[in-house]
Amino acid sequence: MDYRHLLEEVYQEVLSLDLKGTIATYIPELANVDESKFGISLITTQGAVFSVGNTEEKFSIQSISKVFALAVVYPILKESLWERVGVEPSGNPFNSLIRLENENGVPRNPLINSGALVITDCLREIFENPIDTVLEFIRKVSNTPDIDYCEATAQSELTHSSRNKALAYFIKSYGNIKSDVEELIESYSYQCSIEMTCTELARAFLLFANTGVNFYTNEELLTKSQSKRINAIMQTCGFYDEAGDFAFKVGLPGKSGVGGGIAAVLPGKFSVVVWSPLLNEKGNSTKGMKALELLTTKLGYSVF
Numbered sequence: 001m002d003y004r005h006l007l008e009e010v011y012q013e014v015l016s017l018d019l020k021g022t023i024a025t026y027i028p029e030l031a032n033v034d035e036s037k038f039g040i041s042l043i044t045t046q047g048a049v050f051s052v053g054n055t056e057e058k059f060s061i062q063s064i065s066k067v068f069a070l071a072v073v074y075p076i077l078k079e080s081l082w083e084r085v086g087v088e089p090s091g092n093p094f095n096s097l098i099r100l101e102n103e104n105g106v107p108r109n110p111l112i113n114s115g116a117l118v119i120t121d122c123l124r125e126i127f128e129n130p131i132d133t134v135l136e137f138i139r140k141v142s143n144t145p146d147i148d149y150c151e152a153t154a155q156s157e158l159t160h161s162s163r164n165k166a167l168a169y170f171i172k173s174y175g176n177i178k179s180d181v182e183e184l185i186e187s188y189s190y191q192c193s194i195e196m197t198c199t200e201l202a203r204a205f206l207l208f209a210n211t212g213v214n215f216y217t218n219e220e221l222l223t224k225s226q227s228k229r230i231n232a233i234m235q236t237c238g239f240y241d242e243a244g245d246f247a248f249k250v251g252l253p254g255k256s257g258v259g260g261g262i263a264a265v266l267p268g269k270f271s272v273v274v275w276s277p278l279l280n281e282k283g284n285s286t287k288g289m290k291a292l293e294l295l296t297t298k299l300g301y302s303v304f
């Protein structure tokens with residue numbers, strides 16, 4: 001497959017569409033980014049790397065980190081994890097409180113903020129240094145030891161975290177969060193502030209294209225079943241209230257973040273990451289969504 005030519009074509013076509021969007025400003029530090037940035041990296045399960053545009057610049061992975069936190073916790077807690085968080089799409093914005101009361105403080109899935117806060121709580125119960133555990137996991141699966149947090153972004157989120165605190169206190173009132181909420185939000189904000197390039201993130205996502213086996217060490221980090229299930233959750237819940245649209249137009253398990261990144265996989269074939277900070281009203285990258293739609297349309301296949 002000539003992925004180089006395909007990526008070039010997709011990249012040029014997206015640029016020609018002159019898509020609009022807005023940079024996330026509710027975390028002020030995220031606004032300090034050049035809105036014209038745009039890159040795509042694709043890595044095959046044979047390890048061939050194809051890149052176009054700004055693929056070697058770090059960006060804030062934000063909610064994409066939720067997938068890595070899940071991949072750390074799931075093999076430890078196994079199926080008991082699903083007593084504390086569900087696997088159903090929410091159909092609501094990423095930071096919504098709306099269903100929590102009717103569902104007794106059990107978040108719909110681990111890829112929305114409420115569910116990710118429960119996962120962070122699990123991490124805090126299991127590990128002495130929960131934030132470092134997720135960071136080390138990302139370094140390991142991306143084979144990149146110098147990946148790190150962005151202190152400024154973490155602090156910026158911490159000082160604008162009323163909504164996440166409200167979610168955490170509400171869940172705690174049902175007994176589904178055990179940690180001190182201030183400490184929990186600190187762990188969560190540091191995890192969201194991790195910075196990676198498109199290529200680094202595509203390397204890390206190879207794990208989910210490679211049945212849970214670390215591509216670089218051959219270590220089985222997830223069972224085949226756990227890997228399939230994480231992909232299923234990404235497919236149904238990775239784009240909040242735009243998950244159906246993403247499945248319809250792109251058809252890959254994936255996850256977006258308000259830093260403008262989208263990471264996705266075609267299991268057995270490749271991982272792909274797109275970054276452009278301009279977001280649509282659902283908080284997903286406009287150019288990223290279009291690039292992946294064009295990619296699978298031109299390829300003629302997806303998981304469907």
Ligand code: GLN
Nearest residue numbers: 062063094113192257258
């Ligand atoms: N850190 C962000 C928040 O909790 C992540 C949201 C996102 O990327 N969708 O608001």
